[in-house]
């Protein structure tokens with residue numbers, strides 16, 4: 001289709017004077033050359049592109065801020081839409097306690113605007129660089145065992161579908177549970193309405209604890225407002241953190257980890273050296289003490305250097321055993337984990353493709369640095385982690401790397417077929433279905 005006439009409207013993104021069609025995710029491990037990368041200014045321009053025959057034949061993908069490790073955007077050869085001109089809050093409704101926000105708004109922008117108005121989202125992921133539509137696409141979760149994924153806080157959405165219609169889905173529509181985790185394949189999400197809460201500060205406490213003790217008392221996490229822990233691989237050390245609402249005055253934010261601490265935490269060294277480095281890093285991190293911060297700031301983690309990651313959501317009741325199995329695999333030498341393993345919790349929710357669907361969940365995240373010397377070096381450790389965690393009824397994070405077939409995934413999602421039916425109804429020609437999802441959905 002490369003010779004097809006270029007009638008595609010929209011504003012082509014340029015870097016300096018050069019047209020930019022190369023797209024890469026945040027870690028640089030997922031990349032490809034799109035047919036075009038457009039940033040339309042209006043819904044009418046978006047619709048023109050969606051109805052353009054040549055663009056439809058090539059396939060159309062929407063990019064967020066590229067923070068998925070999985071190839072969800074699937075750039076190669078497609079027309080990519082960047083919603084950077086669709087940003088900002090449309091309305092805050094104090095009676096309904098909701099905010100309606102345009103899809104290309106980043107979480108950081110939304111959090112800042114909400115905080116200025118005295119509100120906050122109920123929960124927050126570990127970073128805030130993502131767009132709101134990207135976060136919802138993949139059931140991004142936060143750090144509260146009492147709350148579902150961030151997708152669960154969506155009460156309405158407007159989606160431009162493949163037939164050029166704008167569909168509004170609200171709490172009264174059963175499809176909302178499909179749209180909650182849309183994976184970018186239902187159409188162009190235009191805006192989303194989320195529930196909000198009053199913008200309390202959080203008091204966050206960080207301390208070091210032996211991992212076996214943390215696992216023996218894992219049930220204690222069911223009762224925290226927000227919390228989780230990091231296991232420092234090749235050691236028995238965990239850094240546990242908890243946060244709860246407070247009226248105490250704010251404290252200064254924690255310093256960003258220096259280059260040395262970052263290197264100690266994220267490296268590709270041999271297990272013995274990595275263990276010593278992780279021990280030193282855990283001792284330093286364990287001195288974190290207590291801070292009082294804006295709600296979203298308290299829940300953010302520092303952005304690591306470029307990594308690829310896998311993450312499994314396992315039922316809460318199986319979490320301690322799953323983590324013990326991961327530790328055992330590392331001890332046996334079957335798995336070289338070079339960065340702290342992130343463990344957090346989520347309540348059951350209702351999204352058809354939510355990894356937390358109908359089960360209180362423990363999220364176990366394993367990352368590996370992406371290095372120019374060994375660009376494929378992350379694959380073996382993440383594959384090993386995937387093999388261990390799959391055995392504990394885990395569902396892999398949609399945005400992260402996994403090694404499962406569509407058939408396997410379908411067996412873990414009771415509403416899989418319902419989602420496929422919704423997708424085929426809204427996009428019968430698969431215009432929005434990129435190569436990665438096509439492999440999973442057309443098994």
Ligand SMILES: Cc1cc2nc3c(=O)[nH]c(=O)nc-3n(C[C@H](O)[C@H](O)[C@H](O)COP(=O)(O)OP(=O)(O)OC[C@H]3O[C@@H](n4cnc5c(N)ncnc54)[C@H](O)[C@@H]3O)c2cc1C
Pocket residue numbers: 026061062063064065066067068069072073083103104124125126127129130131132133134135136137138139140141142183184185187188189190303304397399
């Ligand atoms: C350092 C780091 C920390 C992270 N922390 C967490 C965490 O704490 N919890 C967690 O669960 N996840 C976490 N993630 C994963 C992250 O939240 C997801 O990858 C999220 O989907 C990224 O959003 P994005 O805007 O970058 O979207 P992208 O990665 O660019 O795209 C993701 C999907 O959204 C679709 N999409 C984006 N915008 C639209 C739109 N307007 N309409 C239709 N489809 C659209 C894309 O097509 C694609 O399918 C983390 C990732 C990184 C790199």
